Amino acid sequence: MDYAFIAQILDIDGITITRVEIEKDLIRIYLKNSKDPECPECHSKNVSIHNLYAREDIRDRSFSNKKCYLDIETRVIVCHDCGNKRHERFDFVESHAHQTNRYKEYVAQLGFELSVSSISIMEDIGYKTVEQILKSYVHKRQPSDLQNCQRIGIDEFSNRKGHKNFCTLIANLDKSKPLAVLPDRKEETLRRNFSSIPQKQREKIIEVSLDMWSTFINIAREFFPNAKIVIDRFHVMKHVNKIMDKIRIGDCKTLNKEEKKHVRGIRWIMNKRSDSFIQKEREILKYFFTLAPKSKKAYKIKEEFVWTMDKTTDIEKGRIRLERWITKVEKLQTKKSLSFVKTLRKLLDYVLNYFHANTTNATLEGMINKVKVIKRRSFGVPNPYHMGMRIFLGFEEKKSLYSIM
Ligand SMILES: [Zn+2]
Helix, strand or coil: CCCHHHHHHHCCCCEEEEEEEECCCEEEEEEEECCCCCCCCCCCCCEEEEEEEEEEEEEEEEECCEEEEEEEEEEEEEECCCCCEEECCECCECCCCCECHHHHHHHHHHCCCCCHHHHHHHHCCCHHHHHHHHHHHHHHHHHHHHCCCCEEEEEEEECCCCCCCEEEEEEECCCCEEEEEECCCCHHHHHHHHHCCCHHHHHCCCEEEECCCHHHHHHHHHHCCCCEEEECHHHHHHHHHHHHHHHHHHHHHCCCHHHHHHCCCHHHHHHCCHHHCCHHHHHHHHHHHHHCHHHHHHHHHHHHHHHHHHHCCCHHHHHHHHHHHHHHHHHCCCHHHHHHHHHHHHHHHHHHHHHCCCCCHHHHHHHHHHHHHHHHHCCCCCCHHHHHHHHHHHCCCCCCHHHHC
């Protein structure tokens, strides 16, 4: 029987299919190279075939629910020019792999949406195998992301909702792609990660954007000697919102049942920018402020920060405005606001650097938001390692699963 059409379906050039076995739930395709033998090392044709060797059970994409395996007759080639004896290589499958390249790509694409165990069940392959495929897929993409990268971001996110175990995201801000996801935010973990980047590459980094977390700042200064350290507005804002939230919670406790009913959603409203309000939200806010003057004050302070960061382009003007703003925050006299003011005064120069480099801010915030969406898709107990892979895959460009068949 002529199996040429199967080679066509497989879309692999230069092979001959010798036999096809079809069973209830699997297809086994036997194939061999149809090209003249050549030395895998020096490409000389002055070779002889030492023996034949069968590479069995190479998994490929399924044919309408039948798992597909390739059995590849592989020639062991002796080269008379360079003297090497080698197995011949195929470009659709790596030398020691048990899956074709396109099958691995397919599994990686599934990894964009599904957990390791779901893929394992769905495809009937081992859990460790799925893990391995995803890991090497992620790994292959990492080094290229670092090349020509000039600006990086470091940020934390909680691994589990409501839990205080944090992971660290290190991002290439030029490309909006993750560089690494670390299982915690400990100094030694960060140190180990950054030590693995060659010094030359680290010296090329001109900007590091990060949170008001002293460990991050110290590490960034040590490992990126030429970088401007920027605490971007998004991070300052996070703290401002927390201060405001605390005051709002205190104020809400003093309201009666009827009043509470009228200020439903106030938390989200206060966290919004005032220029994005709808009429109803503006009314709720106005009503709430008649009952809660402290919250009104805190809200005004938050809005002043937004305005300052939006409207200031000049670093000296920024310093004057922010210093004035800080004294207002100080006057709130809450535990949170006082410790924030203390930290902010110490780190003000880094916040001011934002005005030098205010091109990046949206990216890190956007990336962290994307991480949150990816996290929500994860089922089961999140293991920080899988979380990391999931995040990398989540930032890859999605292709149609059919286009990689
Ligand atoms: Zn050779």
